Amino acid sequence: MVVDEKWNKKLKDFLKRYHQDDILELANSYPDKRSLIVNYDKLEVFDRDIAHDLVEDPESVILSLEFALKDMDLPLSKKLDNAHVRVVNIPNRIPIRDLRSKHLSKFIAIEGMIRRATEVRPRITKAAFKCMRCDTVTYVEQPGNKLDEPYSGCENENCGKRGPFKLVVEQSEFIDSQKGQIQESPESLKGGSNPQSIEINFNDDLTGQISPGDRVIVNGILRSVPRALREGKSTFYDLVLDANSIERLDQEYDELDITAEEEEQILELSRDPAVYDKIVSSIAPTIYGNEHVKRALMYQLFSGVTKYFPDGTRTRGDIHVILVGDPGVAKSQLLRYIVKLSPRGVFASGKSASASGLTAAAVRDDLGDGRWTIEGGALVMADMGIAAVDEMDKMRDEDKSSLHEAMEQQTISIAKAGIIATLKSRCALLGAANPVYGRFNRYESLADQIDMPPALLSRFDLIFILLDVPESKMDNQIANHLLQTHYAGELIQHKSNISSSDISQEFINDQLINIVPEIDPDLLRKYVAYSRRNVYPIMDEDARMHLVDFYTSLRKQGEGKNTPVPVTARQLEALVRLAEASARVRLSNRVTMDDAIRTTDITMECLKNVGIDPATGMLDADIIASGISxxxxxxxxxxxxxxxxxxxxxxxxxxxxxxxxxxxxxxxxxxxxxxxxxxxxxxxxxxxxxxxxxxxxxxx
CATH class of the missing domain: 1.10.10 (Arc Repressor Mutant, subunit A)
Incomplete structure (x- = not known):
């Protein structure tokens, strides 16, 4: 490639000024690492014309940048011959449904969720063909998807025949390649519209970085590919994005970047004696009350410790919670808020979710060669996060049964279309369900009122019953809080949409005092991530004895000849998980007596509402485990x-x-x-x- 000397000098000056250290680091780790990340904002500050050309004519600018990178004087003897320049923070972000012909060959950014990805496979870029008559090797560049042979014939002047040729794989050049499909994020969809998607090509070191469920921004050059028809070529073209760089949007807890300043804030917050109350009040502050439920959701966010034993067995640390109750008690709101707080949260509604939509489906791969592939469902997408399933009682029975393995073993086994696979679903499940007859009857057992199999209910660590009971003092507080919330919302909309508004920002802030969470959601998300990454608590002896005494005292109630079994070992495991989560809330590596007491209090709160036989007034584990007291x-x-x-x-x-x-x-x-x-x-x-x-x- 011929590059203008002035242009090359200018780009080298840019790389030296802004990326000298990055280039030295790249040279040290080359060829294991082959990409230099360039921020578009820096390029725009350096030269607005170059930044503009990058968007309008990306191919030549990126090639020029890569040429300048290879031409840099390095103190090491290495040459960055196959290094790439990856540009991030592109302002030209286009929604998938707004892509048009005018965007072809432009540098654009597309935001969405990875729906599907093929395997990483080598793709030939330069093919070596041996003439079968004279053994001369001819090299042919391979820009397209179809293998091109030497059309002009053998390069040997004495031969010059047009074949036959044999492909010499050993002398050909290959590059890693992968195809993916990115789909509009569910939250960005307007009502009633289907999510649109676009195919993406990943090459070289960009391959293998994505998996279904990842929320990303893909920056690249928009290309067009003609549709293949049996009769010939179509006049209609499909859009394909040639990826240049990937930016991750929501990461797993382990991948969230926490700065030194944020770490200091997190540690300071953990030393606050009121940290429990602050976190509880920061969960869905627009919903009044339900402190015991919000406390349980706090424990679910932090989770217990996943344990691996020498014999290869694994015990889950994720805490499953289900909210059962009357309509209008904000169950769905709580679910949606927790999904937002979790770095990898997925929301699904029971009525519109099938077994394959929640777990996994076998689909024919239209990106590769038409083979069957596995497409992950909601629980796979929520791996290492929280999956919220609303309206669980409305799911079909066969769909409910598909959740058993996902909840306890945290895997999803697939045996479909000749594929036998096990996918990971290491997520906490937060469910919501309504009683069969609309409202909950306190004098009937739980199993009689929820259309859910007892085997599924017994896998939840905490079951909460939310009742809508008229009570004048509480109703007054809820009404005031709700109207205050709406009033603050009205003020915000009024000020943002009416230019002549005389409402001050200070007045709006005063009205938002009880609605703004005490801990900013971004900081809370990082607090949870920091805790889950760094805190692995060990239980004190007295805390352990408290849980044992609590469990055995409940079990003693079932020692009589005609008395029911009050609790099972599943409840004991739930106690351990909750106690560990309680210690993680304050970033402590010790589970103390206070944690154990908090755990038994919230468990007893659930058992009183759920596990008591209305006929005898005694705790009975069979109400949940078998559906019959x-x-x-x-x-x-x-x-x-x-x-x-x-x-x-x-x-x-x-x-x-x-x-x-x-x-x-x-x-x-x-x-x-x-x-x-x-x-x-x-x-x-x-x-x-x-x-x-x-x-x-x-x-x-």
């Missing part, structure tokens, strides 16, 4: 014995309904209760109804 199970046994006794003395082994109801009433089971038990037995296949007046047990 011990008292109900005992009464079902009585009903079964009554039906059996009446059927044995009746013709055709059928029991008369009237007789069954009469005998049941003697045993203290009223007609309405008996109807429920008969329905439950019928659903489980233990009982059939031959006609309206008889019941018959199914022999097993």
């Amino acid at each position: 011990k008292s109900q199970r005992d009464k079902i046994e009585i009903v079964r014995d009554i039906i059996k006794m009446i059927a044995e003395r009746s013709e055709g082994h059928k029991a008369s309904r009237k007789e069954v109801y009469a005998e049941a009433e003697k045993s203290g089971i009223v007609a309405d209760e008996l109807d429920v038990y008969v329905d439950q037995m019928s659903k489980r296949g233990e009982l059939i109804k031959p006609d309206l007046d008889h019941l018959k047990l199914v022999r097993r």
Whole structure:
């Protein structure tokens, strides 16, 4: 390539002035590292014309920059022959749906979520062809997707034949290549519109850096590719982005950059005795009350410690929480706020999410050669973050069952279309569900009112029931808070949209006092990241004994002959996770007695609402684990014995309904209760109804 000497000198001057240290660092790690990151803002400050040319004619400017980089005088003996210049912070950011023909061959930035990515494979850039007649090797550049042979024939003057040729792989030049698909971010979509996507080509050291679910800005040159038709070439072209650089938007907790100044702020905040209350008040401050729920969500953000044992087993540290309650108690708002706080949060709604949409789907790969590939769902996208699933009760039964493995083992096993794979879903699940009949009945068990399998419910560490109970003092506080929130919103919109507004910013700030979170969301996100990255607490002896005493004291209630099992070992594991999360909140590597007490308090709060049998007033783990309390199970046994006794003395082994109801009433089971038990037995296949007046047990 021929470059103007003046132009080359100018670009070398720019690189020296702004990137001297970066170039030395690149030279030290070359060829393992082959890219120099150039900030567009610096280029614009240095020379506005060059910056403008970069957007309008990116290919020549980037080639000139790379030539200048190779031409730099280095103290080392290395030559940066295959080094690349990657430009970031491009102001020319275009939404995918706004891409037009005028953007072709321009340098643009596209923001979105990586939906799909192929494997990294070598692509030939310079092919060596050997003439089969005279053994002369001819080199042909390969700019397109189709392999071009030497059209002019053999380069040997004495031969000059047009083939046959054989490709010599050993003497050809290859480059790593990968294709990806980027889709508009869900939050940027307008109502009712489908997300649009564009194909991206990644080359050399940009390959292997992306995976489905990553939110990125891809900077590159927009190209057009003709659509292939059987009859010939189409006049319609598809858009493809040749990537020049990748900027990550949301990172995992481990990838968040924390400056020294922010680290000092984080450590100072951790020493504040009121740190728990400050974090709780910073979670969804526009929602009044629900402190115990927000405390649980705080523990979920920090999570317990994931443990790996010598035998290869793994115990999850993520805390699963489900909110069940009446409509209008801000369950969805809480879910959406937590998704925003989590560096890798994904929101899905149960009614519009299928099993494959939540876990993974096998799809035909239209980026490569049409093979089947795995496309990750919401739980895979939320790996190392939080997945929020609203309206869980509205999901189909087969979709609910797909969550079991994802919640406990935190993996998703796929066996579809000849692909057997295991994907990671190391995320905490935050669910929300409504009662079957709209509102919650405090006098009926949880399992009767939520359309969810007990095996799934028992995997949640904390289950909260949110009731909408009229109470004048609380209603007054909620109303004031809600209207204050709306008033502050009105002021902000008024000032931003009406140029002649006389409302001062100080007045708006005064109205926002109770709405602005005490800890800025960005700082809180980094606080959580810092804690999860650096804090791995160990439990003190007295804290351990407190949890053991709490667990065993509850279990003792179930030692009687006819008493239910109050809690199971799953609750004990949940206690450990919560205690570790509590220590992480204040960046402590010790789980103290205070952490253990906080944990048992919040667990008891849940058990009182969820695990108490309304008939006996006793804690019963079976309400969650099997959906039927011990008292109900005992009464079902009585009903079964009554039906059996009446059927044995009746013709055709059928029991008369009237007789069954009469005998049941003697045993203290009223007609309405008996109807429920008969329905439950019928659903489980233990009982059939031959006609309206008889019941018959199914022999097993």
